[in-house]
Amino acid sequence: MGHGRHGVGKSEIVYQLADKLALILGDKFTNEWGKDYIFPIVERRASQMADTGDVIGVPEPEVSQFGRVTNFAPMAWFAQACSQPCILFFDEVDRANNDVGQAIMELTDSRKIAGHYLHPDTIVVAMVNGGSYDEGNSYQVRELDPAEYDRWWHVTLEPSVEDWTTWAQGNVNPVIVEFITHNKEHLEFKGEPEPNKVYPSRRSWAHFSKCIDLCESDLLSSDEKGKVSMDLYYIGEGYVGQEAAIKFRDFVEKYDAQVTVKDIFEGKRQEIVSAFGINESNGMIDKISTSDLFKEPAKLSSEEIQNVANFVVSISPELAMKAWESLCRANGDVIAEMWSINISPKGEDNKTFGNYIAGIVGNNDGDKSEEI
Structure with a gap:
């Protein structure tokens, strides 16, 4: 049961x-x-x-x-x-x-x-x-x-957000998957519900996705002023509630500015990536580790592995450790190749990705020793 x-x-x-x-x-x-x-x-x-x-x-x-x-x-x-x-x-x-x-x-x-x-x-x-x-x-x-x-x-049964985004690949509109990856708190409501109020759930997002895909007009398109139709909000409110619908419509209007996994692989949109905060970096880690472009049995070129390593090194050490662990689980062979990748700027002594991760682990162990 x-x-x-x-x-x-x-x-x-x-x-x-x-x-x-x-x-x-x-x-x-x-x-x-x-x-x-x-x-x-x-x-x-x-x-x-x-x-x-x-x-x-x-x-x-x-x-x-x-x-x-x-x-x-x-x-x-x-x-x-x-x-x-x-x-x-x-x-x-x-x-x-x-x-x-x-x-x-x-x-x-x-x-x-x-x-x-x-x-x-x-x-x-x-x-x-x-x-x-x-x-x-x-x-x-x-x-x-x-x-x-x-x-x-x-x-x-308590599936994680990552369980849902993995299942959603190919089953739910990719824009919704992107939105949930960046806004995990809107996947489902876990508090004490108010009577007769609509809240998001994993199922309601899937139903909303079907409605978007079946609609004759493209609900996700922007007009000449860059605005998305309010119909997207009205329909979304009925499925996932007011708060999630507002956030999702705003996300869709800014979707063109979103960085994709392919962008990371190709080293593109660096001006956006360099301005990532914690939420954006965390979301990108999840996107890469759950993407079919990265997960086993995917094979990456040397250039793509270099660009992924550069991204991991560009984020905070704490998130870099999360990235290393998540990416290892998703594709250990790629991470094994990444371990020896040179991440040093030109003109500086060689420093590999493995050296960088080992340094973070060493610092963490040192911090724990001092606390003890």
């Missing part, structure tokens, strides 16, 4: 598992069903189930050796989960009424309902909004009693 705030991608995770589970389950499964087996997703919204009949099925009278009896014919969705390997996905379990919640208990404990057993390789997954992170009790959900709770394996 996954616990997480609305819009973090709980359902998306389940669907991403469909083509990966076969290999996760190993040889015993793939020998029978094949490595390319894609698990069907059988999704049921527990919140839409009216009573136990929606879970256990409908009575079906028949004649047996004991006389006339009644059995329960399973619902079509459950029959599928019994006949083939699939992911049986119950969403919004903590929004189901109590009767439905009790009816699901037999399934989560014994993998059967009314005598019908799940296929041995069917995986049961549930997602809920309620959890220990919801200290303000913002969600109108029921608490699972100890017996219900004990029948599941639990995980709290």
